[in-house]
Amino acid sequence: MTTSLTTLESILAHPRELSEEHAAVVRATLPVIGAHIDEITPVFYRTMFADNPELLRDTFNRGNQKLGAQQRALAASIATFASLLVDGRSPVDMLSRIGHKHASLGITPDQYQVVHDYLFGAIVEVLGEAITPEVAAAWDEVYWIMAAVLVDFEKALYAEAQVEPGDVFRTATVISREDVTDSVTVITLGGPDGEPLPDFRPGQYTSVGVVLPDGARQLRQYSLSTAPGEGTWRIGVRRVDAEVRGGLGCPAGEVSGWLHAHAEEVAGESSLLADAEVHTWYEQGADTVAGPGAVHPGFMDLAAVELPEGAHVFLCGSTGFLQSLRPRFLEAGVPAERLHAELFAPNDWLV
Numbered sequence: 001m002t003t004s005l006t007t008l009e010s011i012l013a014h015p016r017e018l019s020e021e022h023a024a025v026v027r028a029t030l031p032v033i034g035a036h037i038d039e040i041t042p043v044f045y046r047t048m049f050a051d052n053p054e055l056l057r058d059t060f061n062r063g064n065q066k067l068g069a070q071q072r073a074l075a076a077s078i079a080t081f082a083s084l085l086v087d088g089r090s091p092v093d094m095l096s097r098i099g100h101k102h103a104s105l106g107i108t109p110d111q112y113q114v115v116h117d118y119l120f121g122a123i124v125e126v127l128g129e130a131i132t133p134e135v136a137a138a139w140d141e142v143y144w145i146m147a148a149v150l151v152d153f154e155k156a157l158y159a160e161a162q163v164e165p166g167d168v169f170r171t172a173t174v175i176s177r178e179d180v181t182d183s184v185t186v187i188t189l190g191g192p193d194g195e196p197l198p199d200f201r202p203g204q205y206t207s208v209g210v211v212l213p214d215g216a217r218q219l220r221q222y223s224l225s226t227a228p229g230e231g232t233w234r235i236g237v238r239r240v241d242a243e244v245r246g247g248l249g250c251p252a253g254e255v256s257g258w259l260h261a262h263a264e265e266v267a268g269e270s271s272l273l274a275d276a277e278v279h280t281w282y283e284q285g286a287d288t289v290a291g292p293g294a295v296h297p298g299f300m301d302l303a304a305v306e307l308p309e310g311a312h313v314f315l316c317g318s319t320g321f322l323q324s325l326r327p328r329f330l331e332a333g334v335p336a337e338r339l340h341a342e343l344f345a346p347n348d349w350l351v
Contacts (some may be wrong), residue, residue, distance in 0.1 A: 012095040025138035046123035056214040082142045099153040104207040108166040112147040152251045184262040189233045196231025267292035315341045
């Protein structure tokens with residue numbers, strides 16, 4: 001039985017309200033907490049991983065931890081939720097993304113207590129005497145309101161998938177592999193012994209767990225690109241090589257590299273869609289590319305395409321890409337409720 005996504009997300013729509021006393025304290029201290037996120041998060045993760053190394057080894061993305069991306073995402077989500085809570089704005093979009101990600105990782109209710117203890121310990125360590133008992137109590141209530149809603153939502157996701165909370169990983173068989181480019185491989189998965197894999201909704205993703213040579217089980221999420229109902233799942237894996245960006249060393253993608261040790265794919269997928277047009281922008285080398293579809297030089301320019309009336313826009317990419325393109329679509333007349341964004345990175349809730 002499949003529960004509608006609307007019914008599931010209604011769980012997130014009405015979190016318990018903060019008490020008036022705590023709401024006033026949160027409003028007053030939110031700027032201070034927000035301003036110190038980048039100081040709080042390293043302390044939080046350092047202490048939590050020191051006492052619970054299995055979390056870094058088997059649950060958290062070690063590459064994102066090295067770059068600090070995941071660190072900002074978690075702490076910033078709590079500050080953002082507090083802002084939504086005291087302003088009376090809807091938290092559904094943010095909590096839905098977090099809840100689905102948690103379910104894809106097999107997060108269980110007991111882990112919320114672990115995060116709470118180390119996060120609040122880090123806040124006290126960084127802000128010291130500014131965290132009075134009144135301030136601590138107010139932010140404690142924010143955290144547990146958010147946790148309670150997410151736990152209920154994740155339980156519903158597990159129930160819909162007919163699995164026990166946290167028991168989300170299954171064995172799959174690689175049916176085929178196609179090296180589309182030097183850095184992109186398409187892998188088709190099926191169930192063991194030829195059994196079909198469970199159905200899914202368009203746009204969903206799956207977590208792939210890989211046990212690396214040092215014994216760590218690292219998890220990564222990949223979008224499912226086959227049509228639902230076929231009994232197979234297909235994922236596209238791009239190898240991420242080590243490089244230097246802005247003077248910082250960026251580690252190679254551990255899982256993508258392991259799975260390997262995109263223009264033809266786009267053409268094939270778009271050919272299955274009625275009335276589809278493909279427009280591709282290349283920052284460099286556009287004159288050397290034949291397609292698919294229309295090829296444009298430079299960065300994306302909305303003046304080069306006609307936006308259909310009533311269109312929904314789906315933006316998927318890096319933080320910089322979303323921050324650049326989202327305002328342009330709003331200026332072009334696409335209302336915010338029809339503009340959907342998904343980061344290919346941990347979400348710091350700034351886009």
